[in-house]
Amino acid sequence: MLTTRINRVSSEADMRVLASEVARAVTGGTALFLFGELGAGKTTFVQALAQELGVVESVTSPTFTIAGEYEVQSHASIKVLAHIDLYRLKPGQAGQEPLVAELLQQAAHPDRLTIIEWADRLGPVELPRVWRLTFSHGSHTGERVVDVVRA
Numbered sequence: 706m707l708t709t710r711i712n713r714v715s716s717e718a719d720m721r722v723l724a725s726e727v728a729r730a731v732t733g734g735t736a737l738f739l740f741g742e743l744g745a746g747k748t749t750f751v752q753a754l755a756q757e758l759g760v761v762e763s764v765t766s767p768t769f770t771i772a773g774e775y776e777v778q779s780h781a782s783i784k785v786l787a788h789i790d791l792y793r794l795k796p797g798q799a800g801q802e803p804l805v806a807e808l809l810q811q812a813a814h815p816d817r818l819t820i821i822e823w824a825d826r827l828g829p830v831e832l833p834r835v836w837r838l839t840f841s842h843g844s845h846t847g848e849r850v851v852d853v854v855r856a
Contacts, residue, residue, distance in 0.1 A: 714849040717753070720746060723851060724753035727836075730855070733782035733815040736832045738824035741840030746849040747822045750840070751788055754820070760786055766822070768792050771804050777818070784816040791823040799826045 714720050731737070739747045748766045755764040759779025767773045767790045775786045787808050791799040799805055805827075812819040813833050821827060824837075839852040 708853075708855050710853045712851045712853065713843060714746065714851055715843075715845070715847060717749065720749050720849075721753045721757070723853075724750060724757045727754055727853070728757035728780065731783070731818060731836070732834075733780075733784075733817055734813045735834040735836060736812045736819040736821065737836045737838060738827070739820065739822045739838050739840065740825055742842070745840035745842060746851065747840050748790075750838070750851070751820055751822065755786055755788075758783060758786060758818070764788060766790050771802065772808055782815060783818045785818070787811070787817060787819045789819065789821045791821065791826040794823075794826055796826045797828040799823075800828045800830055 712723050714723060741747055752764045755775060758777045760775040760777055762775050764773070764775060767788060772787060772789045775788070777783045777786050789805060789808055794802055800809065808819060809830055811817060835856060837854040841850045843850045
């Protein structure tokens with residue numbers, strides 16, 4: 706089933722509401738592919754989602770380390786959150802990076818949620834459950850538009 710929802714986000718509280726909705730709907734073995742320009746809210750969303758899942762560690766953008774893994778405390782099926790940031794990797798070749806390739810192999814495991822920022826740099830990959838979230842700047846200052854396509 707394919708569903709699409711466009712969300713207008715005007716504050717961190719709105720982003721938290723969106724993250725809460727995603728946390729309730731997502732199941733283990735899913736990958737969230739995040740798209741959007743710099744400053745569009747991708748990392749803010751990941752941080753809010755991690756909080757909703759019960760991650761107690763501080764979640765930061767792993768731009769230079771490429772990935773971080775966190776223990777999930779408050780979800781029925783998800784026990785590990787893998788956060789990958791492909792910003793500094795070359796488009797189309799990120800999936801060949803050894804750490805990224807390893808985490809992608811684990812992405813379908815039923816106790817994991819894998820989130821990939823800058824997923825457009827990944828290149829072709831086959832994963833069983835992928836949601837696509839596209840972040841963009843809205844028409845008003847501080848507003849973001851998040852298009853969620855869930856397959």
